[in-house]
Amino acid sequence: MRRSIGRSGSRVRAVLVVKDLEARRGRRVLFTALSLAAAQGQLLRVQGANGAGKTTLLRMLVGLSTPTAGTVLWCGQPIAGQREVFHRDLVYLGHAAALKDDLTAMENLQAMGLQGGDRFSPPEAGTALAAAGLRGREHLPARVLSQGQRRRVALARLALSGPRRLWVLDEPFNALDTAATEWLAGLLREHLADGGIVVLTSHQPVPVDGAHEQVSVPL
């Protein structure tokens, strides 16, 4: 199901670089002169108290918010100048699960894929949902699913992300039970082993083993 990303293909080595980033909310400075870099196979965990600007940072990394100062570079180019190329390499899952209450889990997953430019066949989507622990609930409307189950539907998108190298996840472990946490950790491990990059916010330590480089970004 997963297409390998290829660590040493013909493609340019993917790196996410952030230079002197600054964010303000009104007069308050959330963070300033923030620089970081993430190479392939690295997991970046952004830590900080509530309101420290974790979500703001992630939104800036994917280009949803414009930083007050500084730039975000993907493969050496500013993301604002190569939006479509960058979006083809990106999976972003925000606070909200982006599910439509009136669509079924399956339809939601397929709609999410199409929006990102991927077509998931029903068997593909079904397998991903089953792996997410939603076997037998594929055709229930999202409105009857619990908070954790909704989260699982959104995260099932990761299992089908194909050759997208950068995952940016806002609190992916929220509302997940032990089994789902283990499932998600497995997805992250596989992605990192494939040479992907993960940037996430999380209050708990991320349970991926030490073989992968984990970098903490305190805010």
Added chain:
Amino acid sequence: MRAMFVRDVRLALRRKADTLGAAFFFVIVVSLFPLGVGPETELLRRMGAGIVWVAALLASMLAMPRLFADDAADGTLEQMLLSTTPLPLLVLAKVAAHWLVSGLLLVAVSPVLALQFGLQGPAIGVLLMSLLLGTPVLSLVGAIGAALTVGVRGAAVLLSLLVLPLVTPVLIFGAGAVDSAASGLGFQAQFSLLGAMLALGLFAAPWAAAAALRISLD
């Protein structure tokens, strides 16, 4: 882009109450006028086209705030901004789906309402055509307003204040075409102008709305 269109139409069909609400509003507002004005056939016939057009304008504003608000609330809008499809095309797909389920319904019931005012056959035909050309313009301009007011409290009122002054030309030429037809004059000029507005709207509105969405979500 097609996926967006299909998804929106499917969502609208699963929530029929919202979709039909605007059409019922349209029917009720138009039906109130004969009751308020009284049974003066000649007066009603002269006012008919204008009333149907004003009611169509108000009814299409009623459904407009929801165009992006639901997507903004559940996070779908963020995903739209990060899509590999250019945002203006997604906006165009959403507007097309919105018009198909709300605007087209207004157009479809308008001949019945025109009969209430004693409009004659040819005039009804012209009214239908003018609405068919005009209501997509209302949806397109409304989309710019809806994009600007995403996440704003009291968006519905603000949206109407923003958009209604902008769409007065559509009202003037739409109702004007019917009047000309009823008095035996040509109505090609009005139709050409409505068509020109539609072409301009189709070209410019998706870009403007996409830019407004990026600003609103920043």
